[in-house]
Amino acid sequence: MLTVIGLAVAVGAVVSLVGVSTGFKDSFMKIYESRDVDLVVTRAGGNEALNSGLPEQLGDPIAKLKGVKQVVGGLVDAIDFRDQGLLGVILNGWPPNCPLFGELKVLHGKLLAPGDEHKIIIGRVLAANLGKKVGDKIELYGSEDFEVIGIYESPIVYENGGAIVLLSELQRLDNKPNEISGFTVSAVKPIDDQSLDDLAERIKELQPGLKVTKSKEFVNNVQQIKMSSAVAWITSAIALIIGAIGMLNTMIMSVFERTKEIGTLRAIGWRRSRIIQMIIGESLLLSIGGAIIGSAAGVALVKLLTKLPIASGIVSGEISTGVFVQGFLVAILVGAAGSIYPAVWGANLLPTEALRRK
Amino acid sequence: MNNHSHLLHPSHNGAPVILQVDRVSRTYADGSVTALNDVSLEIRRGEYVAIMGPSGSGKSTLLNLLGTLDRPTTGELYFEGHPLSQLRDLDAFRSRKIGFVFQSFYLLPTLTAVENVQIPMFETGATPAQRVKRAYELLEMVSMGHRATHLPAQLSVGERQRVAIARALANDPPLLLADEPTGNLDSRSGNDVLSLFDELHTQRGKTLIVITHSQEVADHAERIIWIRDGGIVHSRAEALKQREAV
Secondary structure, rough: HHHHHHHHHHHHHHHHHHHHHHHHHHHHHHHHHOOOEEEEEEOOOOOOOHHEEEEHHHHHHHOOOEEEEEEEEEEEEEEEEHHHOOOEEEEEEEOOOOHHHHHHHHEEEEOOOOOOOOEEEEHHHHHHHHHHOOOEEEEEOOOEEEEEEEEEOOOHHEEEEEEEEEHHHHHOOOOOOOOEOOEEEOOOOOEEEHHHHHHHHHHHOOOOOEEEHHHHHHHHHHHHHHHHHHHHHHHHHHHHHHHHHHHHHHHHHHHOOOOHHHHHHOOOOHHHHHHHHHHHHHHHHHHHHHHHHHHHHHHHHHHOOOHHHHHOOOOOOOOOHHHHHHHHHHHHHHHHHHHHHHHHHOOOOHHHHHHHOO | OOOOOOOOOHHHHOOOOOEEEEEEEEOOOOOOOEEEEEEEEEEOOOOOOEEEEEOOOOOHHHHHHHHOOOOOOEEEEEOOOOOOHOOOOOOHHHHHHHHEOOOOOOOOOOOOOOHHHHHHHHHHOOHHHHHHHHHHHHHHHOOOOHOOOOOOHHHHHHHHHHHHHHHHOOOOOEEEEEOOOOOOOOOOHHHHHHHHHHHHHOOOOOEEEEEOOOOOOOOOOOOOEEEEOOOEEOOHHHHHHHHHHH
């Protein structure tokens, strides 16, 4: 039972940690996939891709390039609401004519319009976490109050946990006049990889110091996502090693306590291979049991955690099938790895020796 | 090679040799302990042989070698004329040719009687239905059909030994080896087991080799082989003296 629990913890760690990390990346990727973004333009050499700093005016020459369907530029920052335990809340600054406003579903109030100074719209998750409604004030950067004029729902989980002000307002607050974090570029379809690479080169030629990345590569290289994935796998690996040691210990004890039984089976004609199959089979059954319990526990844990304010605006709580498959495969691997040695040891005992043991 | 044919029961003089032991020795601990020393004997098909001797005489070692549970240090054993040292798959051989009955029964505690009886059949390729059918037949034969679904812990010692005998017969082996089969039984259960052995010998033509301390058990056998200090007592007269002395 303890072995099954140990394995369940290991699998639960894989499912929950890797699931959250993968979900984090998938949610981020969805921003670009759902908006048909092909390229992301940022400043080259910047460490934080989300805050690289480009001139706002660069958007026009990019839009005029052949093959470009749409260019969207914006400023992004991350703010804290420490009193509510919310850290790293995404604050977007969009120009008033930004096409992304069209994707938001207004739940209460209205969207931002040109000239809306000290006005803010917030996602439904942030509204719930802050306990704010239309007409309430939110203090930004510890100094300025912004009036909530609308609460929206976005197809992007990050945006539901974030807020949006006009680009000019965020540029003012961040002291970044005429500056944006980057541009997202949608190409005219259909387009093949070679043509996309050509377009990226032409964008780079517009100004020195530009980095143009395909959206999937951009997401995969976001520092926070890489760290999240690495931490998830390292932590899971530790849990798995502990699970494997537990399994090895259990199977060694099991075989040791059953040497007479194994000796009897060998005496009455069971082949070594059948003994090995039996012991590894038992271990795999334990593993699958642990995997089922661990997967269920991992899902429950993630669902619970994503309801917490600090997480609800960042991860969706959905775990992909691929993560479950990984969890089961890992459990099977641990079960096999932890039982091979005791299985071979037990099967190679001489029947007379095995029957003689107490 | 020592010839012990004068010790054979007359009825088996013409029967083929099923087991032949040719100058077999078994030593342990790098040769410092000699369990068997230069032993030779023949067992003919259909014989009922008892092997007797004091503790530490080498009886169990001999049984283990006869049953291919162990290998001799020197010498050779032959089964139906084939040298066992040249058999590649001893496990398969044991499964089909030899049935074991142990003093402590060695039934698997988590399996029912009918499941225990099926265990040797896994190596024969029998289907589950075939295994179950044969297991029930064997349990009926040993008068345990009504207890087929009971676990060993729910059976008396006599009943457990009968299930163990049924298991030993699972693949219809020609040879049965029994190590102190009545050692842990009361007299009534012991008599039941001996009756079963008699029936297997006379009605089913099984070759039986029984290790025993008990004269009562040995008296059921057609031939008694005495072992002392790792060697076989040769003459019939000396064997009689040994029996009287014990």
